[in-house]
Amino acid sequence: MDFPLFFLDFFGNRILIAIVASVHVFINHPLAVGAWPLVMLMEWWGRRKGDADWDHLMYKITFVLFIVTTTVGALTGVGIWFTTALIAPFGIGTLLRVFFWAWFTEWLVFVSEVVLVMIYFLTWKRWLAGWQKSLHIGVGALLSGFSWLTMMIIVGILGFMMGSGNWPEARTLFSGFFNPIYIPQLAFRTSFAMGTAGLFVWFLLYFFTKKHSDLRRRAVRFVSGWMLIWSVPFAASSVWYWQVVPDAMRANVDVGLMTQRFAQWHETLAVIMAITLVALLLAALVGLARPKLIPRVALLIPFILGVWLLGHFERVREFIRKPYVIADYMYSNGVKVSELPVFQRDGILPYSTYVEHHTVTSANEIEAGRDVFLVTCSRCHTTSSGVNAVVNKFENLYGTGPWDDAALTAFINTMHTSRTFMPPFPGNDREVKALTAYLKELQKNRELLFGAQAGWTIRNNNQAQTGTP
Amino acid sequence: MRHLVLFAQAVPVPRDLELPLPIGEWELKLILVLLFLVHIFFVNLMVGGSLLSVFFEILGLTRPRYDSLAKKIAETITVNKSLAVVLGVGPLLCINLVYTIHFYSANALTGYAWFAIIPLVIFAFLFAYLHKYTWQIWTGGRKRLHVITGGFSAFLFLCIPLIFLTNINLMLFPGKWAEVGGFFSSLQIGNVFPRYFHFLSASLALTGLFLAGWFGRRKFPREKHLPDFTRVELRRLFYRVAFYVSLAQLVFGPLLLFTLPGVGVTGTLYWVILSGAAVVLIVLHILWRQIKMPDEKISRLYIPIWMLFGVVVLLMGTGRHVYREACLVEHKQMIADETARFNAIELATQMSIRAGMGAGEALGGGMTGEKVFQNCAACHAVDRVLAAPSLREVYSLYKDNPAGIVAWSKNPGKKRPQFAPMPSFAHLGDEKLTLVADYILEIASGADSAKSEPSD
Structure with a gap:
């Protein structure tokens, strides 16, 4: 990626x-999408x-x-955009170019949604x-419709990122919506939103x-009935979605491979889906029979x-x-295929x-390696603290002793085949060597690395000053 | 020449994204400017309303009728602030597209502050709600707490536009990006503060004009909400706010114009801004006449005043755009050239790969077990334990059974507690796996260990 990092x-x-x-998502699904139709119905x-x-x-x-x-709710939605623009401007910028009209439509629906929320409440x-x-009830119904529409559009864009179908040959807006997991995913999200x-x-x-009021008893029974009804599509769409996901996964890695981690996560997903469904059903049934x-x-419990x-x-x-980041077109570190x-x-x-350095020399090896790390790894990995730190990853693999150069080199060169969720290393042999040197330095000296928000050329300027005769 | 070299060092010239814009650049810019003006209108009402509400609440501590006025102003913020946010998304979409490189770069360079906008807006809104819904509850001894709540919300509302403005300003001066070390240092670039004060007084002026109509309209249930004011009184009060604040613009306006960094200043800019200023003078004149009007005539020119204000906003918005374009025209061209240069390299590389030479060679023909073994070498070595059993150990298990290695590699499991499970290599295919299995057994047999282990 060619942006300040x-x-x-x-x-x-x-x-x-x-x-x-x-x-x-935790606010949007149960509150913005699910709660409006329920409240409108109760009204x-x-x-x-x-x-x-x-x-x-x-x-x-x-x-x-x-x-x-x-x-x-609204601001974290805008916030996803702010954060992705900061972290992956190459991805969000490219998606915007493909999905301008979808996002523009989504925006108009979003404006309508917020206006309707205000009318409905005020x-x-x-x-x-x-x-x-x-x-007023009509406004509630319209609001429910518009809230769901925003989700419908966004899920299409998410689907596009996950599997492009015939993209990039046919770069069209609708290819995302024709993704095979689009409908199951939408069905799952919708029924999940309604249930929760x-x-x-x-x-x-x-x-x-009040605790023993008749009002509470009746309201609880109404809500329980709502949950009971929605648990049926929730169960169905969970099974449906769960079954189509491996296909999407296979389509994406295109060589018929399922990683162990995915298989494990996929199994866990089934378990959590089942437990959540049982908890939801149980709550609904008890709520109907014994509201108090x-x-x-x-x-x-079911909410968590x-x-x-x-x-x-x-x-x-x-x-x-x-x-x-965009299937078959751009890797998650911003490098185009x-x-x-x-x-x-x-x-x-x-x-x-x-x-800082545009070429690797024997004199600048570690610093150039740091640059390579920033450009190619830092979108997903931290150095030694934080989540997904490379030092921890390599220590898990090679232990805490001094790492072997040849092993590190082999790892970097083939990480995309042993860990198919990682992109291939986008650099030449000299840069692999520099990165290896930096990683080994990092193992010894766990220094924090600062991004562009702390000044991308601060180091550079110092370098220039000391380097100038 | 020396100057050129220095310039080239100071200005970063990155590559642009590959995909073309979804619609024409000029159409996008037109949509951007128009949508932005609608957005900024509600931002103005949000910021201005918040400031005026706190101002009148403080005034109301000694003169109670202003307290009910402050409350009614606070109520207008609920709708205006939500519209400000949602209507901001559209122009944000457009600016992301038209100025992708410049906007995202400025965002990253002020990263912490840029991200902070999200929590700041959330808290500004929550405090605005708290201020509004506790008006009747936090009275007496708690009134002070109530004023502070409103003041805090107003303070947050003041921070948010400053961050936006700094970003929009920073993106215009790529030559300065190298000097920036975060949000606070980017405040010193260009003329952020004159622009900010210009924005603040525009907010107050527009809010004054809005409230003059909002409270001065015939349908407003004044007897119910503000019985201590007459309709004319309210209208005159807010005309006065609009007038005096606009008068201040006669200072902030020229200050803003004359502190603009010269890079984007053009003749067109002067023409647009000065015509805007001329209309401001007309508006000021009309406002002054309105304030001095006898009571029964005061409302007549409300719509024409808005129309003139609309013209001012349109001209000033156009002026900003003209300046922005002039600032970036050269840099955009440099980026376009750099992008074209890279695209040519990319294309040439792909052609050479298709022609069967160059970078594709390693993956293409002449596949040997040794090459495939690179996939294994991160974890397996002949005599040593890296992250998995040594090849000697593999040899002892699969001595005459290369097919066993192939089968295991396609569907490995976890055997030894001290190692992480081996990932599947089924995607390499039987042919390569057979090659590598033979190779492993060959080098591990001891016949050729020096070949793969030069360090041993």
């Missing part, structure tokens, strides 16, 4: 994206029964949804009866209703399971697309703008 060595670039994206139900207390309860729940979705106490109430929305609303009910039996804390499931789900999904031979012949440093 933002790098969080003490923490890990990938974990930053993972945290922002996870928070967003309609309350109106049918002419129950003002019920309506006021739904207003309070909407207040919480409104606050959370318009702050943390007019609740003004549009209370008659046709105004019908209009029930848990969330149920949890909130306890704050806004389940305490507030117990609801956290859901968070675990979604976290693991996203992890597997992210894993499928590796070693690419087509430019790889150039770098392997000439080295990557001569073609990198934001590095």
